[in-house]
Amino acid sequence: MLVISSSCKLCCMSKSLTAWLSIGLLVALTNNAVSQTSHPNIVLIYADDLGYGDTSCYGATAVATPHIDRIASEGIRFTDGHAPAATCTPSRYAMLTGQYAWRQQGTGIAKGDASAIIQPGRVTLASMLHDAGYKTGVVGKWHLGLGPAEGADWNGKIAPGPLEIGFDYCFLIPATGDRVPCVYVENHHVVDLDPDDPIHVSFKTKVGNEPTGAENPDLLKMHPSHGHDRTIVNGISRIGYMTGGHRARWVDEEMADRITSKAVAYIEENKDDPFFLFFSLHDIHVPRVPHPRFVGTTAMGPRGDAIAQTDWCTGEILAALDRLNLTDNTIVLFTSDNGPVVDDGYQDEAAEKLGDHQPAGPLRGGKYSSFEGGTRVPFVLRWPAKVKANQTSDALVCQIDLLHSFATLTGQTLAAEAGPDSHNLMAALLGEDSQGRDHLVQQARTLSLRQGDWKYLEPGRGPAINKNTNTEVGVAPQAQLYNLRADLGEQKNLADQHPQRVDKMKATLGRVRSESSSR
Known part of the structure; x- marks a missing residue:
């Protein structure tokens, strides 16, 4: 008869408990790892008018873009990555909704006072990720309209907008820097608006007695080359008329700093939860007015200096992720809303100082064009937890597919009517599929x-x-x-x-x- 002492029993019990605890810990860690890699943070950095040849990781030598290059070297550089359209509003619409913009009326280049183009109730990239448990925010250029059909109330609550289509937070440039109103909108209201100085906006007739570029060219610090000669704000005349809101008006030279600080703050505030940040840069869209610390950093004038500033904005996001120990499990995608344009309305010496630089690289055309230069853009993705570094992919990929791809990644099932042109390209985005799409419709004038x-x-x-x-x-x-x-x-x-x-x-x-x- 075997007799087991009490000390042996305790020892066995201790070993058994330790084994079970170890198994439990392993399961917990495994589940946590699965949860993290299926719900990584997602940061979409969306440049404006940046061409296929405008960054050094795609061959540029007249300007250095080390932070954008870092994303490429630590992840995948796509040689056949596309915006959905050759202009801004339709690309942004298609990227967020997963629907080709040419299917939907009213998705052309939006005026500064356009009403909301994406209506509440529509499935969007933001609403899908919100349903998957993400905190969702957009910072920067919007250009998808704000407010009801009769027009936004710039002096009151501005809705519908991003908060009605899936975003928890927004800090916006309402349209573009060359269009009025030249103010920021945070959530539902104009930032720093003085109620005693109400804003009035018109794209038809002049409002108030503000000077215009056409009438007062002597007041301009940057002159238009075509159009862009209405109300003067910060020494630059814009498209459209605006009066009031003087305390709320932006200073162009401070715009990149302002939106970047908001983007970094958003990351810091949401670091403990899965988050989606749509960081929509204004650069390198006109008017190109970089901060003084970037002026003269390239030989290409304001356009080249704005590219350098774009790279700095990107670097600030990467630095924040590093500082908060979020780098490993954050997808960072850097791309552009359409191809490049040199002279797009202001005399900023972009054409004169271009030198040997080729904004579209080896491609023909650019912004507004049906040729490849219109939609084939920089497209680099990093996710250290899942994606091998130093990859180059020739797969045909498009921003319109982010909705379906990230839905698949996070375990969401799209309704039949949602994202009608969005395909699941997650394998291609991870570098596991070298083909990508079997077809793609590109939108320009035709x-x-x-x-x-x-x-x-x-x-x-x-x-x-x-x-x-x-x-x-x-x-x-x-x-x-x-x-x-x-x-x-x-x-x-x-x-x-x-x-x-x-x-x-x-x-x-x-x-x-x-x-x-x-x-």
């Missing part, structure tokens, strides 16, 4: 279709060159077909040599256009 190495541009009417910006817009009366593997610069139209391919791609584009969903 539509184009990408399928593999081939690109079809449908015929269109109108001038081939935007006379204001000197951009090739890609419009021609006949169909265009390019093989991008052999001809990335889209110089040789192969439509006559491949009529069957033209017919097939034309039919595919027609089918996508006629259906309500491509998902």
Whole structure:
């Protein structure tokens, strides 16, 4: 008969308890790791008018972008990453809703006093992540309209807006820096508004007696090259008329600092929960008025200096993530809303000081263009917990797919009507799939279709060159077909040599256009 002493019993019990505690701890740690990697923080840094060739990780030598380059070197640099459209408002609409903007009326370049384009109740990238347990915030340029159909009340509560479509917090440039009203909006109200100095805005007729660029060019510190000659704010004339709100008006030179500090504060305040930050830069959109500490840091004048400032903004976000020990499990995606433009309305010597720099790199066209330079943009992603460093991917990816991809990542199921053109590209974004999309519709003045190495541009009417910006817009009366593997610069139209391919791609584009969903 085996007799076990009480001390042995205690020892066995102790070992058993230790084993169970170890197993429990392992399970807890495993569950926590799974939870973290399935609900990483997400920071989307969205530049404005930044071209495929405007950063050093895509070949630029006239300006250094070490912080953007860091994202690429610690993650993936996509060579075929796209904005949904060649202009800002439709790209932003498509990115947030997962729907091609050309399907929805009223999604063209929005006026400064446009009403809310995305209506409450619509599934958006923000609302989906909010439902997944994320804190959601947007800081920076909005340009998707604010307020009801009759117009925003700039002197009262401004709604609907981001807070009605899934964001918990917003600090906004309502439209663009070259459009009135030149004030910030935080949540539902204009920041620092003096009620005794109410704001009035019009894009039709002059309001008040504020000086304008057309009438008072002697008051300007930056002159327009075309348009942009209405109300003067901070020595720069804008699109549209504005009076009042003097205490609330922004100072352009301080804009990047202001929105960056708000973005960093948002990260700090939400560091203990999964968060989504849409950090929407104003740079390098006109008017390009970088902070004095960036002036002269490049040889390209304000446009080059604004690129340097863009990189600084990015670096401040990365530094905040490092400081708060959030780097490893935060997805950081840096990209742009459309391709580059040099002269977009102000005399800032962007064309004269361009030198050998190629804003679109090897691509043809730029902002407003159906050629690749219109939508193929910098697209770099970092997620140290899941994504291997120093990768380059040729997969065809688009910002419109963030909704479906991040829904899949966080275990959300999209309703049938949600994100109708958003595809699940999570494998491509993680570097696990080298193909990406099998087709993509690109939006400019006309539509184009990408399928593999081939690109079809449908015929269109109108001038081939935007006379204001000197951009090739890609419009021609006949169909265009390019093989991008052999001809990335889209110089040789192969439509006559491949009529069957033209017919097939034309039919595919027609089918996508006629259906309500491509998902």
